[in-house]
Amino acid sequence: MTRKLRVGVIGAGIAQRHLAGYNWNKDLFEVPVLCSLDEDRGRQAVAEFGVGEFTNNVETLFARDDIDIIDVSTPPDSHFEFSKRAIEAGKHVICEKPLFGSIADVDKMVEIVAKTDRKFMPIFQYRYGSGLQKLKRLIELGLTGKPFLTTIETHWWRGPAYYDVPWRGKWASELGGGLLGHAIHAHDMLNYVHGACAEVFAYGETLVNKIEVEDTMALSIKMANGSLAALSMTLGSRKEISRLRFCFADMVAESILEPYTMGRDPWVFTAGEPEHQAKIDSALAQYEVAEDGYTRQFELFHDAIVNDGEPPVTLEDARNSLELVTAAYYSQRTGQPTQLPITANHPLYTSWLP
Template sequence: MTRKLRVGVIGAGIAQAHLEGYADNSDLFEVPVLTSLDEARGREVVAKHGVGEFTSDLDSLFARDDIDVIDICTPPVPHFELCKRAIEAGKHVICEKPLFGSIAEVDAMAEILAKSDRKFMPIFQYRYGSGLQKMKMLVDKGLTGKPYLSTIETHWWRGPEYYDVEWRGKWKSELGGSFLGHAIHIHDMLCYIQGPVAAVSAHGATLMHKIEVEDTMVASLTMQNGSVAALSVTLGSHKELSRLRFCFSDMTAESVHAPYTFGEDPWTFTSRDPAHQAKIDAALAEYVDKDVSYPRQFQLFHEAVMTDGEVPVTLEQARMTIELVTAAYHSQRTGQVSKLPVTPDHPYYNSWLP
């Protein structure tokens, strides 16, 4: 019988999606406890999702010896300290996006993990849509050819009421705007397919809302693999859309346009060469459907813990998205092309906050 991992959850917002993911894997996980600064909401979530208990005592959560995993689902500012504390308490860690507020914190966490045998997994659940997984399979099978161009669109709508939540829209508490908080998933998917970014030129603005952070941004990228990419993000699209399009020498791939399920089927994979199209179709016919989103990422995390293998999303992979954010804000403010990787001598290594 597979041993269940016992999870302590911090937070009561996006935590509900995590709880649904654990419930879908009830043979692998159980959630005995949840804590939140918002006690009323926390208790409501505990009752709704069948969590064992609510506690307002964060110290007691870290001290429990019957907890294997701490799952951090708070707004971004406390992520680093909570992750550090959990690792030092001997727990495995799962942490929501955006992971941390600087490359310095990412690198500090790498040093902490190097001295520990605990598993650490950032959340990028959108990777685990069947459409994107088929795209990755075709790349891994060598059926895509040389990469040329990627276009990534995050065109969503957020009305003024979205920013009625106290911590949103402020540099100090949200750490960034649409490029960080909303588009980070789809930009992770870009790096998942095309690898690291080499250079960024970005332009951002606050056009729709009375907030400190940007609600609109465009960026042009050079990837380390030699291809180029164009990113666009807005929270002012009356018709919401998310789209990934990859042009390779041997095929072109395009995602569905659904704003919040853009990693899932049906993607299109097209070659102008009928013989090569037949190879693509044959590979796709062999694809085995799996669970998607949080349930699939949690399944792979459980497997990594049980086998002492690599977690499905690593700290190094999450670093790519934080580097992209760092470089984009640097380019936006300086008017210069920002080169990657971001190293300790970079002016925004310790923080991109203005």
């Protein structure tokens, strides 16, 4: 019989997407309690998703011995403290993006988790769209050839009303702007396909709204695997799109343009020669479709816990994405290319906040 894992959720905003993911995995998870300081929103989520109970006292979650996992879905500035306390209380942890406010915090969490038998999973659910998974499969089969260039566009719209929420648009509470909070999923997909970045040059500005943090950026990147990437992010696009395009020696992979589900089918995979196109088409015909998004990531985390395996998304994965952010902020401020990895002697290692 499948072992059900019990999840205590902190938060009532993005947490509702998580609750939907748990409900799609009812044979694997149950959610006995949700904690939120926003009582109206929290009680609404409890009722809508069939959560056992509501509390506004986070201390009770850490103290409970009937919870296996703490799900941290709160504003970014609270992620590290809640995650640390959950691990120290003997719980596994799921934590929303952006994970923490520095590379130093990621490295500290690696040390904290290493002293326990607990598992920690950052959220990067976009990885599990079937379009991106098909690209990963073609790479594994050796059908793509050498990587040349990746272009990623995260062009969304966020007007003044979005920033009416008190913690948004501020360095101290949101920890960053569109690069950190919006484009980070697409940029994780770059790392997921190609591995770590080697050098970043970035321009960033606040052009769209009267906020502290950036809302428009352009990045040029050298990848550690030798390929190049061009990333653009704006929250000032009246037509919202997300676009990923991967150019390899033997084929090109192109995502759909839907802004919030760009990892999903139908992606287009175009080979240079008819014979090679036939091999790609044959491989794709054998692809086994699975769940995607939070549903798939939670399913894989359940397997990692019950079978003592590696989480599907690791702290090292989150470090890669936050290294890109750190390097981009440093390049933006200095006007110079920034080398990666970001180590303890880097000026922004302990914080990129101005």
